[in-house]
Amino acid sequence: MDTRELQRLYADLTTPHVADAITRLGLPVRHAPAGVRPLWTGSHIVGPARPARHFGSVDVFLEAVEHARPGDVLVVDNGGRDDEACVGDLVALEVQRAQLAGIVIWGLHRDSRELRDIRLPVFSQGALPVGPQRVDAQEPDALTRARCGHATVTGEDVVLGDDDGVLFFPADRASDIAGTATAIRDTERAQATRMRLGETLREQTRFTDYLAVRDKEGITFRRHLRALGGAVEE
Incomplete structure (x- = not known):
């Protein structure tokens, strides 16, 4: 499924709708930790995952963007570290210029004011002014597999994020999940309407x-x- 079709199918679906659909279909529910939040309310991203594991240098992000397609979502694995920020304004600008849909970080960001000005959807565990003080050896699969809490994310996954958090699910089930989520959404909306009318x-x-x-x-x-x-x- 191409990115435009993903965006069309999921434009009016929330992560709760989709999480319920995944459960109903008997699939594992994979999500980012609860602390991974959007930098501002009203954020909504959907797109194929573009994994990148951080080892202290931004070159892994540049390499990921080099191979990315417009509409991908950069999924940054920094091991949930709370002692360094791994994504700032320059990485966000590079991601935006490459027409990616956004960034999900299992870790911290910095340059918060600049990121809000850029307005690229960014999901992060929080902010810290201190950047990496290390450069570790990059592992061979750093650009094919990322962790985000308990979830493992690959290029075969779709990323969906909004104010309630971030979900990961198989791209080859995206159509089934969207159809089930749409039915759940419509049922809930009908129930809410009936409640407002007194039932x-x-x-x-x-x-x-x-x-x-x-x-x-x-x-x-x-x-x-x-x-x-x-x-x-x-």
Whole structure:
């Protein structure tokens, strides 16, 4: 699937919609740590992952950009370090000029004011003024595989990020995931509309009936919701 099609499919999908879809499809839910946040609210990125593991020098990022395609998302693995910032304004400008969609950092950034002026979507664990004081040996797979918390990310993955965080999922399932997420989104929106018109969530989900059946048969609320077509949780 090309980048434009990804952007079209996911333009109006949030990470919660997509996370629920991934769960419903029985796929592993891979996400960045909760501390990886957008620099400003309203950020939304989607695109193929472009991994880059940092070893103390920006050349790995330049090399990643050299091989990237417009619309890719640079996924920076700095091991979640809190003693150095690994991405600043010059890297962000280079990424922007190459028409990448944004940057996700398992680590820290600096040059916060400049990054906000550049307005390239950047997700990071936080800011620190101190840059790297080291240059380690670059590993052979530094440009093909990155870690972001417990998640391993490769070029076969899609990155989706917004105010709730960042998800990673297989590119070859992107269409299925988007279709399921769209159905969940539409169901939730319909439920919210009904609530605004006066019908409570308990009424919509037949919660009294559920309590009676739960006590007799021991079914879960998720199973009950799926039988009704509800979308409160997965």
